[in-house]
Amino acid sequence: MPEKREKFYLTTPIYYTNGLPHIGHTYTTVVADVIRRYKRMRGYDVVMTTGTDEHGVNVERAAKKAGIPESEFVAKMAEAWRALWDELGIPADEFIRTTDLKHVRTVQWLFKLCRENGYVYKGHYTGQYCIYDNAFVNDAKPGDNCPDCGRPLETVTEENYFFKLSSFQKSLLDFYKKNPDFIQPDTRRNEIISFVEGGLKDLSITRTTIRWGIPVPGEEPHVFYVWFDALTAYLSAVGGPEYEKRGYWPADLHLVGKDIIRFHTVYWPAFLMAAMLPVPKQVWAHGWFLMDAAKMSKSKGNVVLPRPIVNMLGMDALRYFLLRDVVFGQDGNFSYDALVTRYNSDLANGLGNLASRTAALIEKNFAGKIPKPGTLKPQDEVLAKEAQAAIGEVLENFDKLSFARALETIWTVIAVADKYLTSEQPWALGNSEAEQSRKATVLWTTAELLRIVSVLSFPVLPDSAAKVWSLLGQSDALGKFELDGLRWGHLVPGTPLGKSQTLFPRVDKTEAIERIEAMANEELNPPKAAPAPAVSAPATTGASAAAAAAPAVSDKIGIEDFAKVEMRVGQIKTAERIVGADKLLKLTVDIGTEIRQICAGIAQYYEPESLIGRKVAVVVNLAPRKLRGVESNGMIVAASVGPEGRPVLTGFHEEVEVGARLK
Numbered sequence: 001m002p003e004k005r006e007k008f009y010l011t012t013p014i015y016y017t018n019g020l021p022h023i024g025h026t027y028t029t030v031v032a033d034v035i036r037r038y039k040r041m042r043g044y045d046v047v048m049t050t051g052t053d054e055h056g057v058n059v060e061r062a063a064k065k066a067g068i069p070e071s072e073f074v075a076k077m078a079e080a081w082r083a084l085w086d087e088l089g090i091p092a093d094e095f096i097r098t099t100d101l102k103h104v105r106t107v108q109w110l111f112k113l114c115r116e117n118g119y120v121y122k123g124h125y126t127g128q129y130c131i132y133d134n135a136f137v138n139d140a141k142p143g144d145n146c147p148d149c150g151r152p153l154e155t156v157t158e159e160n161y162f163f164k165l166s167s168f169q170k171s172l173l174d175f176y177k178k179n180p181d182f183i184q185p186d187t188r189r190n191e192i193i194s195f196v197e198g199g200l201k202d203l204s205i206t207r208t209t210i211r212w213g214i215p216v217p218g219e220e221p222h223v224f225y226v227w228f229d230a231l232t233a234y235l236s237a238v239g240g241p242e243y244e245k246r247g248y249w250p251a252d253l254h255l256v257g258k259d260i261i262r263f264h265t266v267y268w269p270a271f272l273m274a275a276m277l278p279v280p281k282q283v284w285a286h287g288w289f290l291m292d293a294a295k296m297s298k299s300k301g302n303v304v305l306p307r308p309i310v311n312m313l314g315m316d317a318l319r320y321f322l323l324r325d326v327v328f329g330q331d332g333n334f335s336y337d338a339l340v341t342r343y344n345s346d347l348a349n350g351l352g353n354l355a356s357r358t359a360a361l362i363e364k365n366f367a368g369k370i371p372k373p374g375t376l377k378p379q380d381e382v383l384a385k386e387a388q389a390a391i392g393e394v395l396e397n398f399d400k401l402s403f404a405r406a407l408e409t410i411w412t413v414i415a416v417a418d419k420y421l422t423s424e425q426p427w428a429l430g431n432s433e434a435e436q437s438r439k440a441t442v443l444w445t446t447a448e449l450l451r452i453v454s455v456l457s458f459p460v461l462p463d464s465a466a467k468v469w470s471l472l473g474q475s476d477a478l479g480k481f482e483l484d485g486l487r488w489g490h491l492v493p494g495t496p497l498g499k500s501q502t503l504f505p506r507v508d509k510t511e512a513i514e515r516i517e518a519m520a521n522e523e524l525n526p527p528k529a530a531p532a533p534a535v536s537a538p539a540t541t542g543a544s545a546a547a548a549a550a551p552a553v554s555d556k557i558g559i560e561d562f563a564k565v566e567m568r569v570g571q572i573k574t575a576e577r578i579v580g581a582d583k584l585l586k587l588t589v590d591i592g593t594e595i596r597q598i599c600a601g602i603a604q605y606y607e608p609e610s611l612i613g614r615k616v617a618v619v620v621n622l623a624p625r626k627l628r629g630v631e632s633n634g635m636i637v638a639a640s641v642g643p644e645g646r647p648v649l650t651g652f653h654e655e656v657e658v659g660a661r662l663k
């Protein structure tokens, strides 16, 4: 236990406000929350920061599209982000917005320090600029596409203030050498070291082509380059110029995705060194969650949203999956199938089942009170040893941010306990004194193991671990338990069990996936005329929060809005069922100019064969999306009839040409 509550400050990136969170963003914030809970249980005084990155040309454009001022646009979006983190139970201790006055002042102050120390000069810059990533792309030629996002670059010439990044090559390399843990994992560290060894060019840190940014005092129309602005948010969140008063700076840990490691490990420490401010202790770059091996983006239709998963399986299930399935630092593929499989095997059949079995046996045999163990047999001692050893191993892995390993260890112990119960068969023992005593020993041992498991799994499964904890009759707040004092053997006999609660009800995989996908579709394509979310973002989600963030619109739409929907007469060529999806049919449809694959939720009402040759109305300019892993490129129009919403396909009573437009 650190003396006098040592401080620990960690951050997530601050997220762009031209979109809303998908599973990738949720991942970073969940990891931060797990570390926060873990560090608190190790006795630290922890502050975790997240927030929103609200300046730049993308926001300028999105606000214009929404027809509202930028300030109003970002206020709504920031609120939507904050609200979702609250809803998911992962709110920040400090939520910083880059439009907050305290942040604006901190950025201006940092610039002043860098300038006073001789690291800022005025110059001109012409370069290829990616407006989506807010970055000039070194070495790109006019007409090139952005190497990161693939979109076209724009040629931009500006009068800028430059930061003398080139002066920091040696200091940075020395710093990396002296602080070998600064960049994690090691592969990223090597990557950055060779980048810096290759030479650093000065960096333009102000813009005159953008209006929506923090003004450079006395130098209007210069505004700060978004990364100079955004990185500083970490410092503004904990006091800015008065950071010493609060005592959380330098940050102990910046969690970032691998895409933004250079900003955090080269530019950020250089800015701070130039201002003679302390440099953060560690930057940890994790990998990406991919969908079908590609980065998620709304335009690709492969975005995974957190809310539908949480509604179906609970937040703990999502947290568990994110941390268990992928080694922290590496890329991982997201699949609903893997998610639900893990849920059923590890949570419902694993932890949930062990807890309910144990509690039911104690209830039945010991009137709901933790029994007093009798003489131990070797197998009881083996189990105790395994659990005790797991404590050290799990803590060590949490310290290294090896979450998957930590969880693996906990679940190995759960499996051992399951086997132990099965072979000891306490339910088969009779009522003689010896048998009662044996029963008590076995059930105390299993309950004690569950107590250890609930403490160790709390950072990842805060709700469920707390349920197990109170089921075992423990009344103190589990989040305040001091991990350093966790030892085998502390479960007090005689403690009455708490109320039994269902932890993880088993789900039918196919049905669960269908429901998650249906909820996600609804969130991404909200019904009702209008709120096309006020968002034109890369890698974003719509979400009902986006609808909330959208400006108020009238219920009536103009003809120009209707004209946006391109509907054509299509003819169904083939139709087949999709294995594992009761409601969907996979169709190929001739729309005049091409044959499209379209999934339609009509399988319960139409036999596939009856559809061949039928002419239907098709929305042809809908972004493609995946339904149960099958690409759907368009939508068949149907009436929704009766309370159950039975689909009735549109038809034509006169001869119509395939491909004719509906107007």
Ligand code: MSP
Pocket (backbone or CB within 6 Å): 012, 013, 014, 015, 016, 023, 024, 025, 027, 028, 053, 230, 231, 232, 233, 255, 256, 257, 258, 259, 260, 287, 288, 289, 290, 295, 296, 539
């Ligand atoms: N605003 C900048 C960060 C400024 S920090 C001073 C930014 N924002 S972002 O919203 O585009 O993304 C922020 C972070 O979200 C990424 O670095 C990464 O941590 C996380 N992720 C976004 N998509 C992701 C996946 N598909 N998978 C995992 N994490 C991803 O960059």
